[in-house]
Amino acid sequence: MSSTPVGMSSPQRQTRPKSFRWWLSLPVLLVLGVVVTWSQMSGHGEETGGHSKPGTAASALTADGAVPEVEVIHPRKGGIERVTVQPGSVHSFEAVDLYSMVSGYLKSQSVDIGSRVKKGDLLAEIDVPREKNAVELAAAMLDQAKAKALQAAAKVDAVDAERETAVATVSQTEADIDRLVSSLRLAESQYTRIKSLFERSAVPKSVVDENLNAVDAAKAAEKTARLTVQTAKAKLSGAVARVEQAKADVIEAQASVRVAETQLDKAKVDLGYANILAPFDGVVTRRNFHPGAFVRAATAGGELPLLTVVRTDLMRVVVRVPDRDVVLTNPGDPAVVTIDGVGTREFKGKVARIAESEDHQTRTMRVEIDLENPDRLLREGMYGRASIGLEALSERLTLPTACVLERSGKRQGVVQVVRDGKVERVKVELGADNGTLVEIDSGIKPDDAVVLRSNSVIEPGMTVSPKVSG
Template sequence: MTCRFGNAITFGSAAALLLLSGCQPSGPVAQKADADRLVAVRTVAVTESEIQPTTTQPASVHAFYRSEIRAKVPGFVSELKVDIGDVVQAGQVLAQIDVPEMEKQRQIIQARIARLKAEEKRATAGVNLADAQVRSSQARLAQAESEMSRVDASLAAAQSEFERTSDLVERGSLQDRMLDESRKKRDSERAAKQAVASAIESAKANVAVTEAQKAAAEADLEAAQAETMIAERELEELQVMIDYATVRAPLAGIVSQRNVEPGDLVGSGADQASTKPLFVISQIDKLRVRIPVPETEAAHINPGDEVTLTFPTFSGEPAITAAVTRQSGSLDPSTRTMIVEVELENAEGKLLPGMFGRASIKLGSKVAANMLPSRAIRFSEEGNATVYVLGQDDTVTVAAIETGLDDGNSIQVRSGLLPGQRVIDAHLKRFTDGQKVSVLAN
């Protein structure tokens, strides 16, 4: 249907009348109405560029070493030497615990050692006496053996004289009386030899007895010395426990906690692990920064990788550049992350244990990737990524893509788009497949 109006009606009024009358506009009027209904958008293109793969994760600052100090012996705190914030050196006294029971035990053991030392002296004297008796009995044995040699010689002489006298008597040169005297003398020497032999046996038996007495005395001495040594070791053990009453710093650092007051009873609980420590010493001149890296990126972390650290506390200052020092080498089953550590020098004490920040770790060398500005990508509640792709005729196609690395400004497009393809830039409106748009000049 063709509608006609007078020449006095303006172009805008004609369009309005056409709509009211149900007539369809044609010609230039229709083209302008369609253009007014198109949404104006700006576009960005997928670009191929080299990127440095990184992972950005939360980071927490920890003391290089942190020692919780508990009481080893039960007692009352008699003196505190330090307080929170004090800088201490390794071995420095932190507190003193009063242990009077142990002091009394030490006195008792010392008295027992004195008694055992006296018993040692008595046993030593017994050994010396037994040794003298052994030497005396050995001397008597030697004397008896020497007497045996003399008796043997006398017996041999008497036997020889008896034989000569007997020969002379048989030939009638001497009277029988002379043979009897010679026989008596020989028999006397034999008896003397038997007496000396008995004396030798007695002397040998006496030597054996005195040697046994000496061995017994030496055993008594060794037993006394062993008893003394046991008591001395008990005293040393007790002294070690008494030394624990002087609480010392195991390392150089700062007193970050103090949970004890003078007069407190400490070290008496059965389970000290469940109680608060007396002190906590933290080494902060050097720190550890711990970074939990997700499972998907943990395998790409290596010691020496560059790390950039930023902390909200120092937002106006340059980032800290460091390197990965070590990694745990396993994933935490509860979080599926691997702990990565970075060591930082902190001589000025600028960083404090407990601070939180962000760490960006470079993963290997640069790689080629298709990139889009992050503002041009829409993410659903499920985390799925989509973009509005524009065709040659400015028609919209809703395309699902797979994303990769994210540097905060641009996101890698792993699949779903090709380099050079145009997509709608950030826009508040949602678009549908086949919808036409008006592209603004960039």
């Protein structure tokens, strides 16, 4: 049974309710349009040069009619100190495995694990009788070489004296030739004079023969003298050669002395290897033999060291710096190290050395921090954390990250600033951000009051009551 009134057609009955509902919704749409228009005019003024233009609304009140209160903060100078915090392991600054260079029985060992030693202390001694005999033999051969060198030097003196004698003999025989030449000339002159007298029958023939014999004798004497000179010169040449030979023998003997000295030094070095000395001040951390044990030389296949000594007055902390911080890490950067086993104590030092090369697998760079360890709290193998200062504080302004309302791109943002009691939106250029603070490179000044938080929603152009954050 239909409920339609009599006298009204069906289409008319359906159209009237729809038209009626449309007229009812029209006032609602008008109200929404007015609200939107007012919001656009008062809340989103045109921005010019990084600052917003105040809207037409002079102020906005809270529900109870009071001016909104906002908490503001002034930018702080100093920038953000960039640090990298990485795990680090403690290592001894120096660690040495002490091997034996000679084979023999361990004669004595005055230290054990944990013994503190000084540089040069005798730690262990190996019994090496063969090396002792080698030293004695080398010493005897050195004495022998020195004696031969003395003999060679004396021989030089002897042959040099022979050379001088030969020189004198040559000079003497040459002088004899001059005398004999003069005698020959005299004999020839007398013979000529006697012969002239004989021709005049003034002297007998026997006198002529005597003078002729005198001339022949003078000639023979001259000839003999000249042969004697040649013999003396030959002897002189031989003496000179023997002098040179003797000098060469001296050089050879001196070289033999040096060889013998080197052999003695080598023998002493080999014998010295039997004494194991501390290379620096430190502590013994490892012992592998006891007195009476046979120790094989490292050069003969010995694989175990007698002792291990480490330096503990200075330690090095090894840190692996990740790729993002590698370029900022340099020797001299300040570092603070905390060790899990020591509690909250901080050990301050500096980056001493960097590898300047990254590990291809981990993409990290080895960095070492040197730490003084006068009270010996730091031990080999300890583990902790190292905080390395990569960039020092600067003159840039910083704000809490909560002050930045909008971020466009990596370095652009917007903050709210209270000027003359009204809120303005200001574009700023952002710098480093550590999650708590952010650096502001430009856009605001140190005396600007930047909104940190408010107890109500605020819009640009609103009158507010700023309160500096404590």
